[in-house]
Amino acid sequence: MATTPSQFTAVETASPRADLSVIALSGQLDAHTAPEFERFLEQEVRNENKHKLILDFSALEYISSAGLGVLMGFIEEVRSDGGDMKFACVPEKIYHVLDLLGFPVVFTIAPTVDEAAVAFTN
Amino acid sequence: MATTPSQFTAVETASPRADLSVIALSGQLDAHTAPEFERFLEQEVRNENKHKLILDFSALEYISSAGLGVLMGFIEEVRSDGGDMKFACVPEKIYHVLDLLGFPVVFTIAPTVDEAAVAFTN
């Protein structure tokens, strides 16, 4: 029986401010789709030099440590370029996982994209 | 046909000075044996807190980037603890690989273990 492998997409969506990039995540972010997400962030951060990122989690159904590892791999890089990665619209079931690991201490988690944008002061 | 998988050993051997650890490598250090080498260095550096290491390459027959990646993963850690990793007795065929990648710029490579020990000044 062939179940479909995990599906995941990351796309840039409308941003409330020109200096910010909003990235909408959807589907399942596990060890199967993490490499795809990593390539997406490489393109954004390294090739297009974007480093003020808001990640919109509203359509994300699932995340495992493989997906969280990808995020951890970029946070230092965007911060050293004067940017940050802020999380918005995190569903309860995903928040539960972030919380278990202590992500809220290190990452700003805002209820909406607009509130995440306000958290970028400079 | 079942050829034996790659064999590799790392063992601590007699050191010329009490503050230095000499590690003799032998066999083939590739992606199959690299995890074993990583566990060995984790034990030495993280558990036994050794951070002045001389790696004796004389009996090492083969190295690939997977093995070199393990070394790169520990160099910063030992240096931040006031230590270093110095290479000794590197056979010509192994030196060729190190040289292609520019390792001699970052790692001290000494002809003998005693000369590597002298390079640890403090």
Place this chain on the structure above:
Amino acid sequence: MSAENIIEVRIFEPNTSVLAELREFVISTGRLVGLAEETLRNIALAVDEAATNVIRHVASQHPCLIGCTCETNSNHSEVTYEISWDDTKPFNPSIPEKEVISQRIGTFTPGGLGIFLMHHLVDDIAFDYNNGKCVVKLIKRV
């Protein structure tokens, strides 16, 4: 104590394309035995973490298959998911302390999250090794 009724067993290829099916296996068998939706999600994540580790750290070194078994004990007070795989040596990792994980997250150092998560998503976790098979048991009391 001991898990005695096998509900279902399935064998998976050791690559990440099976993870979605593996999670569905946990969710459908867990529903069968009456676990709550939040519990199902937690166990599915714990099982995913265990299998991902086998795919990343074992299957890249040796050929192996991954088995997943759902069992309950005789009085149905416990549901156990066993993840098993062929290996040449036992696997019995120490569970990282919360402080170690906080420090890793704070310094953006990856690694160690999977085993920490597994441990915190179920009531009990046990590691076993028998006849060339490693087993992780993820136990949920109901």
Place this chain on the structure above:
Amino acid sequence: MSAENIIEVRIFEPNTSVLAELREFVISTGRLVGLAEETLRNIALAVDEAATNVIRHVASQHPCLIGCTCETNSNHSEVTYEISWDDTKPFNPSIPEKEVISQRIGTFTPGGLGIFLMHHLVDDIAFDYNNGKCVVKLIKRV
């Protein structure tokens, strides 16, 4: 130009326990076609790097097997080792510049060494994709 005489083909399971056999395959076939010892070592390392990448980055995502073919062209002026594997998309990486590699080594950042090495250990490297098969061709002029 085109490699026409197939010397030997072998299929490998995608895990690191096959790497020793793969290198021996390169060395024995390379000796057969008269390559010098140093050349044999260089090609064996390049082939190991290509296969290690498939084991680490492809086989963990999808089931696949790794093929290795040794061929010479009609006038025996070139020996080509082809490493091929099942994949859903082409693989055609850019070769990192020497400066990029120096910088990575200098900042102890792993990654990128394998493809750099492959490129510098042979005379020519080419990537191809046909009917769900990725191919890396490692070419040595004799």
